[in-house]
Amino acid sequence: MLKIKVSNLKPGAKLGKDLYSYDSQLLLPRGTVVTDEHLNSLAARNISEVYINETTARPRSEKPFPEVYQHSLHVVRSFMLEAKLGKPLEMEEIVQTTDILFNQVFDENDLFRQMRLMKDKDDYLFTHSVNVAMLSILIGRWLKCDEKTIKELGTAGLLHDLGKVFIKDEILNKPGKLTEDEFNEIKKHPKIGYQLAIENPEVNYDIANAILLHHERADGSGYPMGNKGYNAHFHAAVVAVADVYDAITSTRSYSTRSSPYVAAEILWQESFGRLDPRITKVFYDKIANFYIGNEVLLSNNEVGVVIFVDPAQPTRPIVRVQDKFYNLLLERNIQIIEIID
Ligand SMILES: [Fe+2]
Ligand SMILES: [Fe+2]
Structure with a gap:
């Protein structure tokens, strides 16, 4: 048995x-398998330590995030340039x-904060590949996939x-x-990568299909096949969502970056007829927990703090600006445009 900190x-x-x-009520019996919900309620009750079975303890990666990120970036850069x-x-x-990366990506709050710090510092293609790998692993965890599947999602993201x-x-x-010709060139990349x-x-069928099909969309507007219907390939559907999310939240040569709130709203709109709603929904739901307490910049140029997130409308929280409160659910013309660290 091992005594560990709840953190x-x-x-x-x-x-x-x-x-x-603390008032001697039984909260959880021995043998309970800890879930995300348990973690939230333990934190809310100020429980700081618990005893767990050693074999079930997944050690947190010892390496600091920037080191892991730089290493991953180096690996992506080398395999791409060698190709x-x-x-x-x-x-x-x-x-x-x-x-x-599998051992690093557990906690979305930490991951999104760290990814914001890492972004825009290197070549987009390489950082994007690392980000999509980490987001795909995170989605795999959220969807409670098995370890093998989660790791395949990570590899598919890198590739x-x-x-x-x-x-x-x-x-x-x-x-x-x-131009149309230029876009036709871009559209070749899934097939080239797949080949x-x-x-x-060693590259299995699911990973290869994620490379080939990550730009397919249910309404048939995607490429390279233009297949209609939700992606029958789970791995491709996950990578597609991670890919769109990272593209929206990154600074690109042709667009400015949007906050994760705006990204979640775009993802939600994309769910209707384009991306797989089973996967975009988990993203949308999880955003409720992302940034309570964070300082944010609103589209009216005021800076405030997120104080309440309605799980039914997570991208429209209540934001306090000094002694004013903006309920973004009602004030539809105001958006969160930036998270301030
Ligand atoms: Fe792509
Ligand atoms: Fe991509």
């Missing part, structure tokens, strides 16, 4: 002893990187835009709208 407790750990409140030089894909380092190294930089980084990936027998 280090992870969902999936099994309680080794009955857990009592460009015509070298076959080597999976060993990529799979190891996924394992490291999903591999084909883009063969698209000319002037098209990839073009500020402003693409490269399947040459390696």
Whole structure:
């Protein structure tokens, strides 16, 4: 048995002893498998330590986030540049990187904060691939997938835009709208990446399909196939949502970055007929917990603090600006445009 701090407790750990409140009420019996909801209620009750079965304790990655991020970035940069030089894909380092990310990505509050700090500091294609890998792992955890599936999602995220190294930089980084010919060039990247990936027998069917199908949309407006209907490939559907989310929240050469609130609203709109609502919904629901207490910049240029999030309308919280309260549910013309760290 192991005594650990609640701040280090992870969902999936099994309680080794009955857990009592300060007024001696039984809160959770021995053997309870800890869930996210339990973690929230323990924090709310100021419970600081619990006993768990050692075998169920998932150790938090020891490495600091920037180190893990830089390492992942380095790995993505090398496999992409080597692919460009015509070298076959080597999976060993990529799979190891996924394992490291798997052990890093548990807590969305931490991940989103860290990702905001890391963004915009490096080449978009590489940071985007790392971000999509981490977001895909996070979505896999939210959907309670098994470990193998979550790791495949991470690897698929790292590899999903591999084909883009063969698209000319002037098209990839073009500020402003693409011409039809340029967009047709961009549309080639899923197939190019897929072809490269399947040459390696270690890349399984689900990962390869995520590379090929991450731009398909249910209304048939996607590419390369333009298939109608929700993506039958789970991995591709997850990577598609992670991909859209990261694109919206990153500064791109042709757009400015939007806050996670705006991103969640766009994702929600995209759910109707385009992205898979089973996956966008989990994103939308989770955003309720993201930023309570965070300082935010509103579209009317005022700075306030998020003080209440209605789970039914998570992207429209109540924001306090000094002694005023904005209920964004009612004030539809005001948006949160930036989270301030
Ligand atoms: Fe892509
Ligand atoms: Fe992408």
